[in-house]
Amino acid sequence: MSTDSTEPTTPEQVEAFFTRASGDYVFARWGRPIAPVVFGVEDETLSVIKSAIEACIAIAGHRIEDVDPELGTNLMMFFLSDWAELLDVPHMGDLIPDLAARVETLQAKNAHQYRAFRFDDAGAIKACFTFVRMSDAMAEVPAEVIALSQAVQAMLLWSDTAFTQDSPLALSPAGTVIRPDVANLLRAAYDPMLPPSARDASHALRLYARVMAG
Template sequence: MTPERVAGMFTQSDGAFRFARWARPLAPVIFGTDDASLGPLKDGLRVVASLADLSLVEADPEFGSNFMMFFCRDWAELRDVPDMGRMLPDFDGLIGRLEAAGANQYRHFAHEPDGAIRFCVCLLRMDAALAAMPAEDLAQLQAARSLLLWSDTAFRDRSPLAQVPAGTIVAPDVAALIRAGYDRALPDASDDPALAYRLAARAGLLLGDLA
């Protein structure tokens, strides 16, 4: 858990370091799935949110919901969802880019005036890979990727989840970074790469406790 490695987890492909975390409880709402999946999905969100001591609430006072998950079989289906264009900039162009890339997931963040995360939209196209995941694991995956503003390349070559005999968990190094990222002594948002040193120190201690 070196500062350089941590810095890479929050350095975007344009070279800019950007760290942000949530400063309010999560108020999730899930669209496009069956009732039987809602419980496991929310359980998965709750498990990962607990790493950051974030609570799940029924409603956000400003937005109603501030963490929205949309499931679809094809990206084009989302064009029929009311007000999607108001939530996602250049929505039509985005759908075209997702189709061209063969992507199966996308996240969009909105931010507080100080840079903290205030809103997240997760779009999921249920291809074979995502459809094979249990609902709770899928929710853990999305929560792990949404509780911090990770680099757009942070999980290009790996998953933030890990398999253990008891089931699926957030990988220990990712869990340690999430916990470290929500240390109250740290800012809610920063573009200063020096923050990576403070994150690395805290995450390293947490990993040591897990060993």
């Protein structure tokens, strides 16, 4: 985790946050209020995770609600000790297609996290399912760090390579915070003048302009 970070200074840097390993530019934000639920943690940790989600939503200027009228809850976070546990969760196969194959892939990669998004007709995010495997290494990471990192990554359809090398968080005198460049992008991405989804890299120019405008 870095101790400081600078804002993106070029449209290319902004574009990279949403350019996938395939080379495709794919952007999406939530198109509806977020109704979160968390599974697999103690009450003390639950409050930390919910606070992290609320903080990200506040930065974006988005909305949070107790219930989604269509789905009930639309941001589900699952914390588990082994990927095989997913196979025993009732109806999990309805959320994750080809669940057994997905579990096998996650085990083979020794993955620590996985996210699956669902989208509405406009391409906006309508649901996000986040899974975090609390391995021995992850168990040593402070709860607030895990919570804030996962909350940030659930707010937008970031590139699959966006945070593989660098955390979206930074250390400040006040503690762990969202990196300034990431926070500014999050805020800009929810500008109501921008579309909820985009697949043309020219969208990054509009994001960049809003980041620079502050």
